[in-house]
Amino acid sequence: NAGVTQTPKFQVLKTGQSMTLQCAQDMNHEYMSWYRQDPGMGLRLIHYSVGAGITDQGEVPNGYNVSRSTTEDFPLRLLSAAPSQTSVYFCASSQGREKLFFGSGTQLSVL
Amino acid sequence: GESVGLHLPTLSVQEGDNSIINCAYSNSASDYFIWYKQESGKGPQFIIDIRSNMDKRQGQRVTVLLNKTVKHLSLQIAATQPGDSAVYFCAPHSGSARQLTFGSGTQLTVLP
Numbered sequence: 527n528a529g530v531t532q533t534p535k536f537q538v539l540k541t542g543q544s545m546t547l548q549c550a551q552d553m554n555h556e557y558m559s560w561y562r563q564d565p566g567m568g569l570r571l572i573h574y575s576v577g578a579g580i581t582d583q584g585e586v587p588n589g590y591n592v593s594r595s596t597t598e599d600f601p602l603r604l605l606s607a608a609p610s611q612t613s614v615y616f617c618a619s620s621q622g623r624e625k626l627f628f629g630s631g632t633q634l635s636v637l
Numbered sequence: 638g639e640s641v642g643l644h645l646p647t648l649s650v651q652e653g654d655n656s657i658i659n660c661a662y663s664n665s666a667s668d669y670f671i672w673y674k675q676e677s678g679k680g681p682q683f684i685i686d687i688r689s690n691m692d693k694r695q696g697q698r699v700t701v702l703l704n705k706t707v708k709h710l711s712l713q714i715a716a717t718q719p720g721d722s723a724v725y726f727c728a729p730h731s732g733s734a735r736q737l738t739f740g741s742g743t744q745l746t747v748l749p
Contacts, residue, residue: 530680559737568726568739569681616680623730625671626737628680 528552532617532629539607539636547602547632549617555627557620558600559584560592562613563631569616575600607636649746656714658743660727663708667729672701672712675724675742684712684725714745722747 533548551558559574561584571584575594589611591603600619604611612635618626650656662670668689673681687694687701687710694701700713714721724742 561739566741568741569737570739571737618680623669625683625686626673626681626728628682630680631678 530617530619530627530629532615532632534632535630536633537635539604539634541607541609541636543604543607545604545607547604547615547617547634549600549602549629550598551600551617551619551627552598553619553621553627554597555619555621556597557622558594559618559626560590560600560602561616561618562586562611563616564613572602572615604634609636612636646741647744647746649748650717651748652717652719654717656712656717656721656745658712658714658725658745660710660712660740661708662710662727662729664729664731665705665708666731667708669730670701670703670710671728671730671737672699673726673728673739674721675726677723681726717745717747719747719749721745 530551556577560572561569563569570586572586572590573584573592575581578594578597581592581594594600615632617629620626671686672684674684675681685696685699685701687703692703698715703710724744726739726742728737728739
């Protein structure tokens with residue numbers, strides 16, 4: 527049972543490049559979400575999904591897109607990377623309103 | 638929205654002592670509360686939760702206390718060990734919100 531798997535673990539982008547952070551879970555959870563974590567700060571919600579085909583914006587959605595075509599996968603797309611998007615990104619899933627299971631994170635640097 | 642604050646951003650304790658980490662929240666509709674532990678370089682991990690119909694819940698070496706009157710909860714760790722060194726977050730839920738709010742966390746350092 528792998529839980530929540532995020533790829534890649536590390537990524538360096540140049541300003542203006544686009545990329546997709548992958549997230550997959552094998553627990554059949556309906557709820558999935560993406561957070562970013564900046565130094566000295568808590569986790570801030572980017573986007574979330576309550577089921578396949580349903581997504582919604584969180585606290586800091588600008589510059590990011592998501593889609594949820596299957597229960598298992600919830601990719602996060604950076605449309606045109608900016609230095610302000612340098613951060614650590616975490617994907618999480620849960621069943622209902624219960625505890626979140628987090629992936630191990632993706633450390634992204636935008637130069 | 639939810640405003641989550643932590644009374645102490647850092648906490649240092651001697652190995653073997655008890656630790657108390659505090660968390661204040663502002664939304665009186667919050668009815669479910671979770672504590673997470675985040676070790677360096679890893680994602681947050683569930684520690685313990687408590688629902689608003691309780692004021693205390695115990696786990697293995699951890700106890701969470703909830704005071705709804707003053708919108709405050711605390712995490713107590715008994716006999717703190719080096720492996721307890723991490724950042725601890727509280728996350729309140731309210732029935733109408735799918736979003737979780739996290740505070741900036743408390744960095745717990747266990748001294749030998």
